[in-house]
Structure formats: structure tokens, C-alpha cells
Amino acid sequence: MVVAILALQGAFVEHEKMLDRLGVEYFEIRKKEDLKKEFDALILPGGESTVMGKLLSELELMEPLRERIQSGMPVFGTCAGMILLAEEIEGESPYMGTMHIRVKRNAYGRQLGSFYTEEKVKGIGIIPMTFIRAPYIERAMEKTEVLAKVNGRIIAAKQGTQLVTAFHPELDEDTGMHEYFLKMIKCHQPERSED
Numbered sequence: 001m002v003v004a005i006l007a008l009q010g011a012f013v014e015h016e017k018m019l020d021r022l023g024v025e026y027f028e029i030r031k032k033e034d035l036k037k038e039f040d041a042l043i044l045p046g047g048e049s050t051v052m053g054k055l056l057s058e059l060e061l062m063e064p065l066r067e068r069i070q071s072g073m074p075v076f077g078t079c080a081g082m083i084l085l086a087e088e089i090e091g092e093s094p095y096m097g098t099m100h101i102r103v104k105r106n107a108y109g110r111q112l113g114s115f116y117t118e119e120k121v122k123g124i125g126i127i128p129m130t131f132i133r134a135p136y137i138e139r140a141m142e143k144t145e146v147l148a149k150v151n152g153r154i155i156a157a158k159q160g161t162q163l164v165t166a167f168h169p170e171l172d173e174d175t176g177m178h179e180y181f182l183k184m185i186k187c188h189q190p191e192r193s194e195d
């Protein structure tokens, strides 16, 4: 299994460290040529969605990645990565728009945007959650499964092969969220061996 990590900006190195710990092969996507390499899944990290969105378009990565996600390649978007996948962004135009969620950026205000908590995620259990100028999901439309809420706000969800969190699981020690994603990838390709 090979996971591609979008490495244009933001917290991609932390995802790499997490995959190192889990013994998963990965490489970085920085330019169009990188898409020629084979990969089974994609991680869209946290950072600044406006910057990543602009670079994705300029580097001609947006359309090919969107197509692959739409045809079922597993994707994990954390924080800004979740914003990139959302079909609707409050007050702004969407980027990939592949996931039936409506998100609100910087949704907790400047002061409260960054905080730590622990909460239960469906199918995983209680895990640490670090939020940094975080968005939340205002609305999860049909086909989207809500996986976790904090203070009544949806902050983790899944729709088919797409997984999103408003927090940064790569910044804490717990590997639960990434393991959950790896299981999603394996379920998606049951015919392949685990090499």
C-alpha cells in the first residue's frame, strides 16, 4: 500500500511521521509529474486551504486528484484538507467539492480556534484532538456518516472512501485515526496483498 501526501503547504511532515510509525509507504505530491507514481490513497493535510486551493489549481493538480477521489480512491482530509474536500464552504467557493458536507472556516473565532480536547470517535473510541484555527462541519448531507462531535458540532465524518476531521490527529501521539484510514484503504482493495 502506498499513500500519497499533498505537500504543497501546511502540516504534511507530521502525517509522514505518523505513517512512518505505522510502517506505511508514502511519497509527497508537489507537482503534476508526481501523479505518475502509483498510489492507493491520498492525505490532504492541514494548513491554509486558500493557499493550497490556489496552488492545486496553478499546478494543475486539482482536476486529476478530484477525478481519482470521485472514482473512489480513499482520501483523508484533516482541517484545511477537510475544507478542500467540502462541497460547500460558508461564504466561499468550494475546491474539490467531492464530499457532501458544508463547512465553516475559522469557525471557533480567533481566540477559541485553537484548543485541545478528547472525544469519542465512532469505531475508534476516545482520542486526543488538537484544533488549530479549526473549521467545523455545519451540515453533513445524505450519505455522509457523522463520526464525532465536540460541543454539538460535527468534527469528523466519512462518506464512502472519504474521511475528514476538523482536528489534527497527526499532531498527537494516538494513531487511531490514521489506523482507521488504513483500514478504509484495505477494505477498498481486498484483492490486494498487504505489501
Ligand code: GLN
Pocket: 045, 046, 047, 048, 049, 050, 078, 079, 080, 081, 083, 105, 106, 132, 133, 134, 135
Ligand atoms: N484556518 C485554516 C483554513 O481555513 C485551517 C487551519 C488548519 O488547517 N489548521 O484553511
